[in-house]
Amino acid sequence: MTAFEKLAIVVGAIAFMEVFAWTVHKYVMHGWGWGWHRDHHEPHDHALERNDLYAVVFGSFVSAMFVTAWLNPQAAWSEPLWWTALGITCYGLIYAFIHDGLVHQRFFRWVPKRGYAKRLVQAHKLHHATIGKEGGVSFGFILAPDPQRLKAELKRQKAAGIATVRPAAVD
Ligand SMILES: [Zn+2]
Ligand SMILES: [Zn+2]
Structure with a gap:
């Protein structure tokens, strides 16, 4: 794969994840998955929220993608899968920085x-x-x-x- 192809996959995965996150947030977390999201919308003084379980679930998925790519190095889809997983990971880091860092001040306080x-x-x-x-x-x-x-x-x-x-x- 060329550097351009790798970059296109990473950028594409980030864009896809924003659409995916919007959809899951609106229809799952504010729908049948509200039980896990609810405490993120209510005041509390705990360090962790049940809502963090969503990050664990998505993190597990992306870890499985990395492992699957790593276990099948000969497959044609191995490299694209690895770069897709990297793009999703980048989205996760951007999300954590914006949502948990900038907005909710869990890591730093900068307004x-x-x-x-x-x-x-x-x-x-x-x-x-x-x-x-x-x-x-x-x-x-x-x-x-x-x-x-x-x-x-x-x-x-x-x-x-x-x-x-x-x-x-x-x-
Ligand atoms: Zn919400
Ligand atoms: Zn929030």
Whole structure:
């Protein structure tokens, strides 16, 4: 494989994972998987959350991909699989940095004052503006929509009775 092909797989896997994460977050974690996600949306003072089990599950999948590629070096799909797993791992690291680091301050405390980093924090804070699993905005992690648009959508959901929105969030 050429360096360009490897890079294309890694970038493609990262883009795919953002779509995948958005879908899983909206339809699984806020659906039948709410039992594991719920404590991420409720105040607590524990170091770990049941929600972290999702990271364990996805981490296990990607580890299995690395091992499968490593055990089958002769197979034509071995190398692409390895680079796909690397792309997914990159997404996991970006996700951990943005979501657990920047937004929820589990590793460091740095509040971005401007630019896209600030927008990332705002967008995910607005994801946390709803109470319970219904409704909600901004289920992705790397793509941060305009906060004004998100607030307007929250107001619409509140008025339509789709979501319970924390009062301070949309004022
Ligand atoms: Zn959520
Ligand atoms: Zn969060």
